[in-house]
Amino acid sequence: MAKEIDYLDSKYYENRELSWLKFDYRVLSEAKDKSIPLLERLKFVSITSSNLDEFFMVRVASLRDQISAGYKGVDIAGMTASEQLKRIFHDTRDLVAGQYSTYNRTLVPLMAQKGIRIIDRFEDLSESQERFVDRYFDENVYPVLTPMAVDASRPFPLIRNKTLNIVSRLKKKTGVKLKISGEGEAEYATVQVPSVLPRLVKIPSEEEGEKEVFLLLEQVIERNIAKLYLNYDVEASHPYRIMRNADLSIDEDDADDLLKEIQKQLKMRQWGEVIRLEVEETIDKKLLKFLREELDIRDDEAIYKISGPIDLTFLMKLYGLEGYDEDRYAPYVPAQVPEIPAGQEIFASIRRGDIFLHHPYQTFDPVVEFIHRAAVDPKVLAIKQTLYRVSGNSPIIASLALAAENGKQVTVLVELKARFDEENNIGWAKMLEKAGCHVIYGLVGLKTHSKIALVVRREEDGIRRYVHLGTGNYNDSTARLYSDCGIFTCSEDIGEDATAVFNMLSGYSEPASWNRLVVAPIWLRDHFLKLIDREKEFAASGKEGRIIAKMNSLCDKAIINALYEAAAAGVKIDLIVRGICCLKTGLPGIADRIRVRSIVGNFLEHSRIYYFRNNGDEEIYMGSADWMPRNLDRRVEIIFPVLDEEGKEKAKHILKVELSDNVKANILKEDGTYRKVDRRGKQKLNSQERFCEEAQALVAAKEAESERLFIPIMADDEEGS
Numbered sequence: 001m002a003k004e005i006d007y008l009d010s011k012y013y014e015n016r017e018l019s020w021l022k023f024d025y026r027v028l029s030e031a032k033d034k035s036i037p038l039l040e041r042l043k044f045v046s047i048t049s050s051n052l053d054e055f056f057m058v059r060v061a062s063l064r065d066q067i068s069a070g071y072k073g074v075d076i077a078g079m080t081a082s083e084q085l086k087r088i089f090h091d092t093r094d095l096v097a098g099q100y101s102t103y104n105r106t107l108v109p110l111m112a113q114k115g116i117r118i119i120d121r122f123e124d125l126s127e128s129q130e131r132f133v134d135r136y137f138d139e140n141v142y143p144v145l146t147p148m149a150v151d152a153s154r155p156f157p158l159i160r161n162k163t164l165n166i167v168s169r170l171k172k173k174t175g176v177k178l179k180i181s182g183e184g185e186a187e188y189a190t191v192q193v194p195s196v197l198p199r200l201v202k203i204p205s206e207e208e209g210e211k212e213v214f215l216l217l218e219q220v221i222e223r224n225i226a227k228l229y230l231n232y233d234v235e236a237s238h239p240y241r242i243m244r245n246a247d248l249s250i251d252e253d254d255a256d257d258l259l260k261e262i263q264k265q266l267k268m269r270q271w272g273e274v275i276r277l278e279v280e281e282t283i284d285k286k287l288l289k290f291l292r293e294e295l296d297i298r299d300d301e302a303i304y305k306i307s308g309p310i311d312l313t314f315l316m317k318l319y320g321l322e323g324y325d326e327d328r329y330a331p332y333v334p335a336q337v338p339e340i341p342a343g344q345e346i347f348a349s350i351r352r353g354d355i356f357l358h359h360p361y362q363t364f365d366p367v368v369e370f371i372h373r374a375a376v377d378p379k380v381l382a383i384k385q386t387l388y389r390v391s392g393n394s395p396i397i398a399s400l401a402l403a404a405e406n407g408k409q410v411t412v413l414v415e416l417k418a419r420f421d422e423e424n425n426i427g428w429a430k431m432l433e434k435a436g437c438h439v440i441y442g443l444v445g446l447k448t449h450s451k452i453a454l455v456v457r458r459e460e461d462g463i464r465r466y467v468h469l470g471t472g473n474y475n476d477s478t479a480r481l482y483s484d485c486g487i488f489t490c491s492e493d494i495g496e497d498a499t500a501v502f503n504m505l506s507g508y509s510e511p512a513s514w515n516r517l518v519v520a521p522i523w524l525r526d527h528f529l530k531l532i533d534r535e536k537e538f539a540a541s542g543k544e545g546r547i548i549a550k551m552n553s554l555c556d557k558a559i560i561n562a563l564y565e566a567a568a569a570g571v572k573i574d575l576i577v578r579g580i581c582c583l584k585t586g587l588p589g590i591a592d593r594i595r596v597r598s599i600v601g602n603f604l605e606h607s608r609i610y611y612f613r614n615n616g617d618e619e620i621y622m623g624s625a626d627w628m629p630r631n632l633d634r635r636v637e638i639i640f641p642v643l644d645e646e647g648k649e650k651a652k653h654i655l656k657v658e659l660s661d662n663v664k665a666n667i668l669k670e671d672g673t674y675r676k677v678d679r680r681g682k683q684k685l686n687s688q689e690r691f692c693e694e695a696q697a698l699v700a701a702k703e704a705e706s707e708r709l710f711i712p713i714m715a716d717d718e719e720g721s
Contacts, residue, residue, distance in 0.1 A: 010078030115211035245272035364479035375403035401435035465495030545571030586670030
């Protein structure tokens with residue numbers, strides 16, 4: 001008898017952090033793809049740099065906190081915090097090396113071919129360019145700078161998180177007496193490269209064929225650094241950048257005022273422990289030693305010597321260069337939603353039936369219009385909405401404020417703990433309160449990550465509730481970049497559930513049961529486990545078991561174990577996981593029954609869609625939750641069913657097309673690596689391009705149908721009369 005396999009064994013799981021780094025490698029692979037336009041490739045390098053910053057500030061910082069606290073536990077893959085850090089530092093060095101190899105060896109020469117040049121050494125300037133740069137420094141940069149000397153009376157200043165700075169080693173000029181210096185002579189100084197000025201300084205070109213020439217701002221300052229320290233000789237200067245622990249630690253139970261506590265923690269974020277120091281690889285040894293001592297860096301692993309410009313996020317600024325349209329993808333204009341014709345009241349459209357939305361292929365405008373119409377419609381009595389991340393100039397926020405000013409009951413849950421959007425959300429919350437909205441500042445111990453909006457309207461036949469549910473944020477800016485799904489409905493069952501959600505969020509106890517919605521953290525985990533187990537039972541009884549799940553991340557051990565056991569029973573499982581995936585493929589007893597793919601393309605894959613065959617009575621859910629412990633146990637999340645048949649077909653079509661993608665899909669192999677689909681002998685299929693084409697074609701078909709006229713044929717004698 002074959003030995004039963006224990007799928008809970010840690011050897012069957014991938015470490016979460018290492019899996020995330022593999023995702024950033026996949027993003028970097030887009031920058032290496034020769035078929036992608038140049039400026040798009042620069043964008044992907046910038047994204048990998050931004051991703052890595054957040055990874056250090058949050059994930060690496062968390063592991064360091066575990067070590068400092070003496071925590072000895074292991075993760076899902078059986079690794080201690082120390083073991084994870086060791087692997088992380090190894091893999092991140094390889095990733096950074098790959099970033100700069102791609103930039104220096106491939107993208108810089110390609111930019112030169114296009115007439116774009118970034119001078120990263122001021123020594124490479126011509127005489128006329130030097131004069132231009134010096135004048136630019138005197139007129140624009142010098143007045144903004146604040147050099148900070150370090151001596152016995154002036155300690156090393158607090159360096160803000162993520163800022164670019166220049167450190168200098170100085171020597172007092174012979175015969176100079178310093179009246180305002182301390183007891184000792186200043187030997188070192190640092191100055192912050194001002195973020196209020198453009199990092200890319202455009203300078204005149206002197207080479208034939210060069211259209212755009214830039215010098216980095218830190219090089220402008222380095223060239224003129226002596227002007228900051230007139231009584232000293234500058235012996236060496238180099239830029240550097242630090243990353244600090246930015247993971248907020250909030251004791252919500254002891255916080256009398258959550259708003260004030262988060263504001264206090266945001267200030268502390270700028271001064272957390274230094275977890276990463278980036279310097280030029282040619283940095284002066286004495287300067288590096290000085291920085292290590294002053295920043296209290298004891299671990300060599302925290303120091304990254306960079307072979308190029310520090311902080312490649314500046315490359316995103318090149319993306320919008322004028323005159324280079326051929327080096328970018330043609331801008332995609334989201335298609336209209338056919339079920340919501342122009343000029344027709346949105347509530348009337350929703351009454352005709354549930355409306356399935358697929359962004360950014362279809363416009364996000366109906367969601368914005370939904371809230372705006374509710375704000376000005378005299379029949380609307382109340383609006384209730386959750387907000388996790390919104391845009392900088394949000395029309396939805398403006399509409400909510402307008403609704404309150406119009407006398408409607410407006411309740412908004414603004415999640416103050418949305419990472420790196422805390423300050424932004426605090427501002428919005430205060431503004432909404434001033435407008436007369438009832439604002440809820442999240443829940444103690446839980447993040448409210450659900451995406452739901454409820455409009456209560458008095459109509460001729462009584463009160464009707466209109467609901468929008470989505471997989472993405474109420475952010476009109478990211479809705480053009482993120483791939484998300486949503487529905488409009490006026491279903492009574494979902495309307496009742498939506499009311500119960502907001503009653504729960506505003507302080508009432510949760511209902512004993514729900515009609516249609518599945519809500520975390522109380523019910524969602526068990527519901528997913530039951531759905532997976534049901535497919536397992538079907539397969540065990542000889543019937544077809546089938547699961548298709550699309551999400552951002554998969555790292556919950558109980559869910560993964562359930563998937564392993566379902567596959568062992570015969571269930572065929574396809575997973576579309578953009579980022580972290582702690583599940584492994586090709587395990588004994590499962591063979592090829594579980595397949596995993598990750599799609600990295602022009603749009604950020606962000607939707608969550610869960611399909612269960614259910615012996616032919618298919619069930620499809622969408623929502624805000626990934627299969628992660630934080631989503632299932634520590635957040636308020638909503639998963640909603642796709643109920644109408646047309647919506648089900650659209651959701652199934654999304655899954656089918658993405659499972660057929662052979663351009664942007666990466667397949668998780670048994671050895672833990674990701675590789676592009678082997679496309680030999682297959683027709684090219686880019687799922688994101690296909691969705692763009694289909695959305696536009698659907699609108700064109702609807703327009704053609706509406707323009708078709710039916711003219712009766714008249715008799716001959718009538719024609720002549």
